[in-house]
Amino acid sequence: MVPLLKVVLAILQFAQWVVLIHVILSWLVxxxxxxxxxxxxxQIWYALNRTxxxxxxxxRRVVSIPGGIDFSPIIVLFAIYAAQQFILYYARYL
Known part of the structure; x- marks a missing residue:
């Protein structure tokens, strides 16, 4: 069970990096x-956008965009972080 949780945590870490790369790339563009x-x-830009x-x-359907600032990547990063902490917390009891 623990190796499976490590794989899930690695996937979540990869997802964090993908979101961060997308944010930085959008600023640079x-x-x-x-x-x-x-x-x-x-190619990288369109692949990240499609993903x-x-x-x-x-x-974006739930959260309004105040002043043209898109907070959806930040919310995704918080959700990934919360999922990681949830997994780490309950992995101690396995």
Whole structure:
């Protein structure tokens, strides 16, 4: 059971990194540091958007966007962190 929990925690850690990379990449694209006309940047950008937009859209339906700031990645990161802490807390009792 414990190795399975380690795999789940590794997947959650990977998901955290994916969200962080998406946030940083969106800043770099919006500030025109990176250009979407570059094929590699465009591939990464569209792959991350296709992966994360279904998750973000569910949160955006519930949470309004004040002043144009999108808090959905932060909420996803908090949810991942909460899931990790939940697993670590209950893994002690196995």
């Amino acid at each position: 919006n500030f025109q540091v990176l250009n979407l006309r570059q094929p590699l940047v465009a 994360l937009d279904p998750v973000y859209s569910r949160i």
